[in-house]
Amino acid sequence: MAAERPLPNLWHTTAPAAPETVPLAGDRTSDVAIIGGGFTGLSAALHLAEMGVKAIVVEARMIGFGGSGRNVGLVNAGMWVKPDDLIATLGREAGNRLLGELGDGPSLVYDLVARHEMQCEAVRNGTLHMAVGAEGLKDIQDREAQWKKRGAPVEVLSAEKAQALSGAEGFAGALLDRRAGTIQPLGYARGLARAALAAGAEIFTDTPLLGAERKGDFWMLKAGRGTITARHVIIATEAYGGTIAGAPWKAHTQELTILPYFQFATNPLADNVASRILPERQGAWDTGLVMTSFRMDQQNRLVFGSIGRLDAMAEGTHRAFAARSVRKLFPYIGDFRFEYWWDGRIGMTSNNLPAMHVLAPNVVSVSGYNGRGIAPGTVFGRALARHVTGDTSAIPLAETPIAPDPWRKLKTAFYHAGAQAKHLIDRRF
Template sequence: MAAERTLPNLWHATAPAAPETRPLSSDITVDVAIIGGGFTGLSAALHLAEKGVTAAVAEAKMIGFGGSGRNVGLVNAGMWTKPEDLIATLGKEVGTRLLRELGDGPSLVYQLVEKHDMPCEAVRNGTLHLAVGPEGVKDIQDRERQWKTFGAPVEVLDANRATALTGAEGFAGALLDRRAGTIQPLAYARGLARAALAAGAQIYTDTPLRSATRAGDLWKLSAGNGTITAKSVIVATNAYGDMLSQTPWTSYTQELTILPYFQFATTPLSDNLARSILPERQGCWDTGLVMTSFRMDQQNRLIFGSVGRLDTLAEGTHRAFAERSLRKLFPALGDIRFEYWWDGRIGMTTNNLPQMHVMAPNVFSVSGYNGRGIAPGTVFGRALANHVTGEPAALPILETPVTPDPWRSMKSAFYHVGAQAKHFIDRRF
């Protein structure tokens, strides 16, 4: 895996300690091997262990190293794609099933949090999709109409109500989705890991996958300083699939365009300011061409995010944009000081929907959450656990072949450079 800059990540600073794990240093045999210790892999491990199925997670770095520890922390329902477009792409039967499963995704997340007593700042007061201008209002009105045909508790709010719920100036309205909420994402990932271990799963950290070979009906995975022999394998690395380069499944990473996303967190706000900004603690994102997001954490830090990577050349541009944006949205903030900043990767697919693959006999993967990792990762982890154990319930989506995107590198570079250029000029006046 390519080296990354070490940045001061708020979630790492405030999450409860991870459960004790260690690198794999021996040869083990389990029913299911899981590659990747994020939302999907840990959800799969937990649900398998609760069925009495032996499972081992091999994580190249630490629990939640990838997107699960860099997430905005919005527990959204559904996908970014509108319901009618999703059904047009997948067909009525599969599309309706996926909408139902992911529409109920936040409920599954919050049920697991409660069941396993996970300290992860879970708040379920909904999310706000904020409209930028008249076109944004049309967009959220269309989303409201489509989701209501599925009985979803969504509501378009006018500009005054949007201002009252956010404390922010300049939005033309908002779509309130009461199914959704916010969470401390790394704390949730660590909570899943702790619950999985308690149920009997094995988790090995600092254990990169080195190779995978087929021996009869079994897979033999060389990982860390040992081997895992298993009948089935779940590949759950998504946008952080660099570790697969030495395996037969390397093409898995070639279908994802990487969309970088950064976040800046302020120092804790005063009580007066904290009461005026997001008083009900909804998480927010907007309809802008280059999306931005903001939310509060439990310690009253205001967290602002947008598209872009915090490399040494781009960090200053994105930092200045974040400062200008917060001053424009919340003029009462005054002097803005950032205490934490970090970035991550979002795995985007060509149709903006997750892809489920059978990479080889008994090797299963799901990739491409397109910015919706928490609830879909939890849902698909459970679905894959059910699938590998022969549960009759249908998967939320159908299997498709891996289809590498020949433009992925160019698109990834465009997102990085384009966001930097836009943020250099945006909100200066």
């Protein structure tokens, strides 16, 4: 497994403890084997177990190790792509179905949180898409019009109202989406794991998938120090699927450009300051070419993020940019310090939409959430569970062949270097 530079991640500190799990040892049988212990895999395991189907999850590291434990925590509806553009890509029937499923995605997330009493700082007061300049305002106005004709409760706010709801200065307006909200993402992942275990699923951590062999109608998977024999396999590794040397079924990662994203979290802010920043506790992100995001947690910490990787060379640049941005957005903030900082990978596809692949007989995956992991991951986990139990129309995507992107490594490097260069000079004046 590729080594990672350890970073202090806020979510690891404030999430409830993970349920007790152990590495796989010995031989197991299951109806479905699920590779990956993030939102998608855990949602699939929970929904399978609730249907009475035996499911085993194997996770190479720990529950929520990948994007599920590094997410901003915005539970957004739909995809980043505008509705009309999504339909233009997928066609009217398929596009409307995907929009419907993902538009209802936050409801599925918050229903699961309530039903299983998950402790994950869940707040459903909407999210704010902040407009940067006249171009950004036009963008959110287009989004409002396209979602409203589909009956979505969205509203473009004036610059004054946007400042009042966000506490941030300098934006031309904001799109408020009342379907959406925020959670503590690792707390949610651990909550899904706990609920899946309670329903009868099994989860093994520190258990990388090392090999697979087809035997009749079944797969024999070598994982960690054991094996799993299963009729169906769900691959739910998303942007972290290529990190295990020698693991099978990684071809889908060759169509994902990796967009690095970092976050810095402040010390708990004084009540008189914290009450002015996102007073209704929406989460926010902007329309900037190099996007930034900000939200609050339950301890009154401000969490600020943007594109970039916190390697040893780039961390100082991104840290300085984050500090300048916080002071410019919230000039009343006073003294603060960053107590936590971490980064993660976003899997980007060429059309900015997820893709569903049949990687081998009875082996299926959905990947490419393009920065919308929480609600889509939960929705597609449920859909994958239904798919492997016989409902072949459950996944709101057509199966497509893997389309490797020959430029993915170059684009990944460009995102990292470009963000660092922009953050070196941005918001200095």
